[in-house]
Amino acid sequence: MGKGRAPCCDKDKVKRGxxxxxxxxxxxxxxxxxxxxxxRSLPKQAGLLRCGKSCRLRWINYxxxxxxxxxxxKEEEETIIRLHDSLGNKWSKIASHLxxxxxxEIKNVWNTHLKKRLAPKNGKTPxxxxxxxxxxxxxxxxxxxxxxxxxxDTVFDIPLESDSDFWDMLDSLGSFKPDEIQSNGVxxxxxxxxxxxxxRYLEIELGLEVTRNEDQHNx
DNA sequence: AATGTCGACAACCGCTGTTTG
DNA sequence: ACAAACAGCGGTTGTCGACAT
Numbered sequence: 001m002g003k004g005r006a007p008c009c010d011k012d013k014v015k016r017g018x019x020x021x022x023x024x025x026x027x028x029x030x031x032x033x034x035x036x037x038x039x040r041s042l043p044k045q046a047g048l049l050r051c052g053k054s055c056r057l058r059w060i061n062y063x064x065x066x067x068x069x070x071x072x073x074k075e076e077e078e079t080i081i082r083l084h085d086s087l088g089n090k091w092s093k094i095a096s097h098l099x100x101x102x103x104x105e106i107k108n109v110w111n112t113h114l115k116k117r118l119a120p121k122n123g124k125t126p127x128x129x130x131x132x133x134x135x136x137x138x139x140x141x142x143x144x145x146x147x148x149x150x151x152x153d154t155v156f157d158i159p160l161e162s163d164s165d166f167w168d169m170l171d172s173l174g175s176f177k178p179d180e181i182q183s184n185g186v187x188x189x190x191x192x193x194x195x196x197x198x199x200r201y202l203e204i205e206l207g208l209e210v211t212r213n214e215d216q217h218n219x
Numbered sequence: 220a221a222t223g224t225c226g227a228c229a230a231c232c233g234c235t236g237t238t239t240g
Numbered sequence: 241a242c243a244a245a246c247a248g249c250g251g252t253t254g255t256c257g258a259c260a261t
Contacts (some may be wrong), residue, residue: 016231017229017230017255018229038246051231052247053232053248054230056248057229057230058230060248062229089250092249092250103248103249104228104230104250105228111251112226
């Protein structure tokens, strides 16, 4: 495409580096309420000084309700090894076979653990079956579900002040994990309800409940 | 106790494929 | 048919904590 591309955002005007808990909550809150139809305009609408790409990455890799965090199980590692053997570095394809895991996370695990572990074995793993994944019903990535709401050009003011440890709090969310809900077979339990519960929990934990009520009045 | 090194992981960068006007 | 805009992907880098010296 001959002319080259305009940069996706102005590097001088966007914040870079690690996300703060405040930014995370702002992003979560916005997506929960309005979805993410357009990543490029999302930061502006959400009042974030971030590139749309950065928001997307943060959401997909870290903030989605059903994203799994923590150590990979033996089974997951073996699945990665097997799929990498057949697919190569197609991280997103591999991720699609591991519910709740992201391509970025899988890539990191591969580069830091699995690659080294396999190196002494001369690369190839014995299993090389292509046709997959009895175990993988690919329940992954349901964030599109969130993507229904209409988005206006409004900039939503979400005042955030909490200093509490955001991730300690998220880690205690076990009972909300959609994975668990699904594994219990409660199919009719709607994703939206799950998301709302999850968001509500965050708000309560961070003392944002009042803010939310005010927001609703404003909409 | 201070400093250096290494590993893990979050985030960024740039490219590609797809969609849209 | 073409160009521009956009989302998504994979490679790479930066940062931070753990461990060794």
